[in-house]
Amino acid sequence: MTDLFGFGIEGLDLQRFLAASRLVFVAAALAAVALAARGANARRAGRLVLAVALLGHAIAWFATMHPLANPYGANGSMDRENHLGWANVVSNGFPILRTFQVHHLHFEPLWPLLSSIAAGFNPDHIPAVFQWQPLVMGFLLLFAVRYAWLRGGTASPSIEAEAAFAALGALLLLAAPGDHAGAFRNPWALTLLLKPNHTLGLVLVPLAALALSRASTWKSRLWAGFVLQLVGWAFVIHMVLFVAGLFVFVALSWVEKRADRMKDLVDAGSAVGANLLIVSPYLIMLLVAYPFRQTREVPGLLFSERPIEPSMRIGVFFLLSLFGAWRAYRGGSRLGRLFASQWLASHLVWQAFPLLSLVRLAREQDEAFYWCRFWTGLFAGLGLFQGLTLALAALKARARKAGAGVGAATALGLIILLPSLVPAWWDPQAMDKYFIAARKPLPDWIAEPMKFVRENTTKDAVFAGDRNYARWVAAYGQRRVLLADSLNRPGDSKRRMAVERALLVDGEAALLEEARTRYALRYVVYTSTPVNPEVPIDLDVLKTRPHLETVYDHAFEDLRVVILRIRDREETGGRR
Amino acid sequence: MTDAVETIRVLLLSPDAVVWMRLVVFACILGAVTAWVRKRPGPSAVLVAIGAVVTGGFWGIQVATPLGLAAAGSASREWAQAGVAAAAPMRGDGFVFGTSLEASLPASLAARGVSLDVVFNLPQIAVMTLILVVAILPWFLLSSRTSAAFASAIAIGGGLWPGTSPYPILLARPGLLFILLFVFAVSVWLLRIRKIRTALAKRRFPLGLALVGSATLIRAATGGPESGIEGILLIAVSILVASPLRAMIRLTQKTRARALRVEAALLVCACAGSGLFWWNPSDSNPDFEVARDRGHALRAPLEWIARNVPVDEVVIAAPGYSAPVAALAGRRVLFEPSATSGLDRLFEQPGRREYLLVTALEGFPKERLAKAFSARFLLAGPGELRLKQAPPENASDDPVLTLEPVYVDANDFHVFRLVKK
Numbered sequence: 001m002t003d004l005f006g007f008g009i010e011g012l013d014l015q016r017f018l019a020a021s022r023l024v025f026v027a028a029a030l031a032a033v034a035l036a037a038r039g040a041n042a043r044r045a046g047r048l049v050l051a052v053a054l055l056g057h058a059i060a061w062f063a064t065m066h067p068l069a070n071p072y073g074a075n076g077s078m079d080r081e082n083h084l085g086w087a088n089v090v091s092n093g094f095p096i097l098r099t100f101q102v103h104h105l106h107f108e109p110l111w112p113l114l115s116s117i118a119a120g121f122n123p124d125h126i127p128a129v130f131q132w133q134p135l136v137m138g139f140l141l142l143f144a145v146r147y148a149w150l151r152g153g154t155a156s157p158s159i160e161a162e163a164a165f166a167a168l169g170a171l172l173l174l175a176a177p178g179d180h181a182g183a184f185r186n187p188w189a190l191t192l193l194l195k196p197n198h199t200l201g202l203v204l205v206p207l208a209a210l211a212l213s214r215a216s217t218w219k220s221r222l223w224a225g226f227v228l229q230l231v232g233w234a235f236v237i238h239m240v241l242f243v244a245g246l247f248v249f250v251a252l253s254w255v256e257k258r259a260d261r262m263k264d265l266v267d268a269g270s271a272v273g274a275n276l277l278i279v280s281p282y283l284i285m286l287l288v289a290y291p292f293r294q295t296r297e298v299p300g301l302l303f304s305e306r307p308i309e310p311s312m313r314i315g316v317f318f319l320l321s322l323f324g325a326w327r328a329y330r331g332g333s334r335l336g337r338l339f340a341s342q343w344l345a346s347h348l349v350w351q352a353f354p355l356l357s358l359v360r361l362a363r364e365q366d367e368a369f370y371w372c373r374f375w376t377g378l379f380a381g382l383g384l385f386q387g388l389t390l391a392l393a394a395l396k397a398r399a400r401k402a403g404a405g406v407g408a409a410t411a412l413g414l415i416i417l418l419p420s421l422v423p424a425w426w427d428p429q430a431m432d433k434y435f436i437a438a439r440k441p442l443p444d445w446i447a448e449p450m451k452f453v454r455e456n457t458t459k460d461a462v463f464a465g466d467r468n469y470a471r472w473v474a475a476y477g478q479r480r481v482l483l484a485d486s487l488n489r490p491g492d493s494k495r496r497m498a499v500e501r502a503l504l505v506d507g508e509a510a511l512l513e514e515a516r517t518r519y520a521l522r523y524v525v526y527t528s529t530p531v532n533p534e535v536p537i538d539l540d541v542l543k544t545r546p547h548l549e550t551v552y553d554h555a556f557e558d559l560r561v562v563i564l565r566i567r568d569r570e571e572t573g574g575r576r
Numbered sequence: 577m578t579d580a581v582e583t584i585r586v587l588l589l590s591p592d593a594v595v596w597m598r599l600v601v602f603a604c605i606l607g608a609v610t611a612w613v614r615k616r617p618g619p620s621a622v623l624v625a626i627g628a629v630v631t632g633g634f635w636g637i638q639v640a641t642p643l644g645l646a647a648a649g650s651a652s653r654e655w656a657q658a659g660v661a662a663a664a665p666m667r668g669d670g671f672v673f674g675t676s677l678e679a680s681l682p683a684s685l686a687a688r689g690v691s692l693d694v695v696f697n698l699p700q701i702a703v704m705t706l707i708l709v710v711a712i713l714p715w716f717l718l719s720s721r722t723s724a725a726f727a728s729a730i731a732i733g734g735g736l737w738p739g740t741s742p743y744p745i746l747l748a749r750p751g752l753l754f755i756l757l758f759v760f761a762v763s764v765w766l767l768r769i770r771k772i773r774t775a776l777a778k779r780r781f782p783l784g785l786a787l788v789g790s791a792t793l794i795r796a797a798t799g800g801p802e803s804g805i806e807g808i809l810l811i812a813v814s815i816l817v818a819s820p821l822r823a824m825i826r827l828t829q830k831t832r833a834r835a836l837r838v839e840a841a842l843l844v845c846a847c848a849g850s851g852l853f854w855w856n857p858s859d860s861n862p863d864f865e866v867a868r869d870r871g872h873a874l875r876a877p878l879e880w881i882a883r884n885v886p887v888d889e890v891v892i893a894a895p896g897y898s899a900p901v902a903a904l905a906g907r908r909v910l911f912e913p914s915a916t917s918g919l920d921r922l923f924e925q926p927g928r929r930e931y932l933l934v935t936a937l938e939g940f941p942k943e944r945l946a947k948a949f950s951a952r953f954l955l956a957g958p959g960e961l962r963l964k965q966a967p968p969e970n971a972s973d974d975p976v977l978t979l980e981p982v983y984v985d986a987n988d989f990h991v992f993r994l995v996k997k
Contacts, residue, residue, distance in 0.1 A: 015799065018799055019796065019797050019798070019799055022795075022796035022797070022799065023793065023796045023797060025796070026789075026792050026793055026796045027793075030789055033789075176738040176739040176849075177738065177739030177740060177803060177851075178738070178739035178802075178851055178854050178855075178860075179739070180801065181801070181854075181856055181859035181860045182854070303595070303599070304595045305595060305598040305599065305602070308602070308848065312845065312848040312849045312853070313738065313739075313849060313854055314738045314849060315736070315737070315738035315739075315845050315846055315848075315849025315850045316736050316737075316738070316842060316845045316846055316849065316850075317738060317849075318845050318849065319841050319842060319845045322841075387828075390828055391824045391827065391828055394824075394827045394828055395824075395827070398827065412785075415785050415788055415789060416788070418788065418789070418792045419737045419740060419788060419791060419792045419795065419806070419810060420737055420738060420739075424792050424795065424796055425795050425796070425799075427799035427800060427801065429799070430799060430800050430801040431801055
């Protein structure tokens with residue numbers, strides 16, 4: 001057995017491997033502490049911190065991905081399997097605006113396109129691309145935060161170190177050791193590893209804020225709007241949350257009666273307007289494809305510990321982030337004010353969820369939680385470094401001597417953060433159910449039929465049948481389907497259900513013809529235990545339908561899987 | 577009293593109870609912060625301690641069977657040994673027939689006459705004791721009463737680092753408490769020496785940083801879902817740096833009132849963030865959920881065995897019942913504990929012990945084997961009996977015993993005495 005990088009993992013002593021990974025990181029971080037303590041200047045200190053962040057993320061990523069026989073999230077995460085299916089659709093050369101439900105409009109089209117480009121439009125390379133994405137996104141996130149703060153952050157002699165601490169915090173203080181037992185589990189794993197497409201939103205957000213902070217002419221405002229709409233294409237919820245942060249930014253500006261409040265309003269308003277204008281086609285796609293009107297009961301949010309969960313669960317680091325955000329806001333730079341407003345808005349938005357739960361609209365809580373953690377982590381790193389710099393300066397002033405400076409603050413900051421940085425305590429074997437699931441081989445009742453599908457059907461073949469099994473047809477069989485339980489229902493779902501019923505229960509000839517022509521259906525896949533079948537269907541009876549020809553039938557220990565080819569009209573004598 | 581505890585226990589098993597417990601604890605923390613701002617450090621620390629006791633008590637009272645008894649790990653063996661040691665303290669037997677006593681804290685206490693009610697609740701007692709220890713330790717270590725209260729509150733909450741409180745490890749390994757108490761006693765004794773006290777005050781920061789590094793290395797090496805020894809080290813650091821931290825806050829704040837508010841904010845974040853507040857062993861400790869179940873069905877036959885089977889007898893039972901029989905009935909068993917009974921495996925390739933169990937479950941145990949293992953009683957769980965109509969053909973050469981039912985209940989548990997035909 002090998003991992004997706006080609007290394008053998010048979011007989012891997014997992015506990016030792018994970019412990020070694022953590023120890024390597026801690027040893028490297030302690031070496032960085034020692035180097036910083038020898039009197040590093042701001043540039044050197046910043047590079048040391050950045051190196052710790054890069055190495056830490058890379059080690060935690062490798063520790064998680066190397067022992068896996070499947071892409072992270074396979075075998076357990078519906079979201080990841082949907083993404084595999086979407087990327088397969090694009091890699092097979094079908095329109096990027098469609099999901100694996102044939103002709104179904106997409107609401108997250110960018111990531112499958114990027115994945116397919118990275119895979120060279122070869123669906124066989126998609127799983128390996130998925131393994132690398134978290135590493136690349138983590139690095140980009142670090143560079144984006146650092147770049148934005150260096151270009152637009154509060155002017156300071158130690159800005160390089162500040163920027164590096166902010167980047168380190170944004171990436172590796174995203175999660176705290178006990179998070180895996182919480183309602184939203186580990187934000188680092190859930191954002192970076194499971195949903196790197198959402199991380200792309202986080203990568204673009206600091207750049208959007210930087211563009212807006214520099215906006216002064218219509219051209220630069222439009223540019224800010226353009227960058228902001230990229231956030232929308234990457235992950236629309238981040239765009240919405242960022243816009244909420246801009247509201248807070250403008251509101252604070254007016255509450256404070258700042259001299260430049262009108263400029264803030266015009267800049268933010270025009271950027272949001274331009275963004276909405278450019279991203280409007282996507283928003284229309286979203287309105288059509290996403291079930292906004294569906295409400296869901298989320299009990300017990302109002303009187304619970306949930307409101308304090310994103311903040312208090314990271315303890316003292318929340319206080320440090322508050323300090324960092326306060327300093328950034330008061331620091332005089334526009335980017336500092338924008339970032340701090342985002343921090344405040346993220347916590348305000350979170351507090352709105354208990355109220356939204358009253359009208360059954362408290363959806364996507366997890367994303368709001370991770371958003372809170374992103375800004376809190378960023379400012380915790382920044383706040384700690386700034387706090388230490390202030391404290392050391394005060395000590396120096398009291399002792400009336402020169403000495404400890406950026407290097408000492410960096411060394412202290414790193415060692416204080418060390419027990420809380422993800423790679424120092426990350427134990428996926430004990431903390432991550434997706435890791436455990438992806439270690440196991442795919443069940444034979446998925447792996448073998450899907451191998452048959454890949455090897456014996458053409459890329460344009462569309463499957464109908466078991467809607468629960470459909471996502472595996474897309475993810476591992478690399479084929480499109482008529483309906484899948486794992487995706488939102490298409491607008492014409494009733495018609496699709498009628499076509500599906502016709503296929504399964506020997507229905508009307510017109511509907512069968514519609515199946516072949518309108519939906520390009522070529523196969524039916526059905527199992528012995530379909531989830532929520534429209535009508536109970538016996539597999540042996542299904543095999544006798546005149547319009548179907550059995551091409552695969554295997555009874556595995558847990559499940560029987562049957563694949564049937566839909567005969568052409570001519571083959572059925574034109575009757576069906 | 578027992579009924580009242582049981583009623584409370586059942587009430588606390590509700591998922592909503594966790595939310596209410598946390599709200600109560602958070603109210604305690606907010607009360608502590610208010611007291612702190614009003615310059616009442618003592619009551620502030622006491623309120624945090626009350627919150628911690630509520631949390632520890634909330635989870636502790638839910639443990640109905642010794643934590644880890646149902647698993648096949650070391651905890652299971654320790655409880656089993658303790659049960660046998662309590663029933664026959666002078667024998668020095670291992671709980672598995674033919675083995676010798678396995679030294680462990682629960683077994684030593686049980687052998688010295690400590691009540692099994694106390695022994696079986698050692699994990700919970702250890703957690704509550706640790707709360708007490710970290711609450712009072714700063715008062716011995718720090719000369720300033722205010723700093724001691726500050727350190728005490730932070731330490732009770734779980735320290736300055738989020739998610740690293742040491743309470744979970746004590747639930748899993750209560751024996752650590754004695755090491756901690758020893759370290760605590762030695763520290764207090766050493767700190768009575770002025771030179772050591774002065775040296776510690778001077779090197780507080782380097783020592784603290786070294787402890788943080790060590791704690792991180794330990795965590796990195798051990799892994800796991802919850803913090804362990806490193807949590808204790810980080811609490812020690814939190815206590816060590818409490819005083820300089822306050823000094824630093826005062827140095828960077830313009831007024832004393834502002835410094836008090838910053839300290840109060842620090843308290844609320846540490847107490848509500850460092851782990852004790854969010855601790856939920858039912859999510860993080862795989863044995864906790866099982867330990868919540870009192871196991872009424874199995875208790876009844878075990879109580880019968882404890883009352884009616886002589887202490888020197890060995891009870892024949894499938895490996896899945898080894899730990900409960902030894903721990904809760906105090907009788908020795910034939911097999912090492914196993915999380916599952918594994919009966920089918922035993923039937924496949926029986927050794928001497930397995931052969932005795934198999935033949936007993938079939939209704940005709942071999943007399944020579946029963947004698948060899950001092951086993952005159954059989955416990956059969958639901959569905960385990962595979963009684964045969966007639967004895968084996970070679971019974972005349974190799975005599976067999978028969979089963980005399982002495983206990984049976986509605987849950988299909990049976991206890992038989994092995995008697996001559």
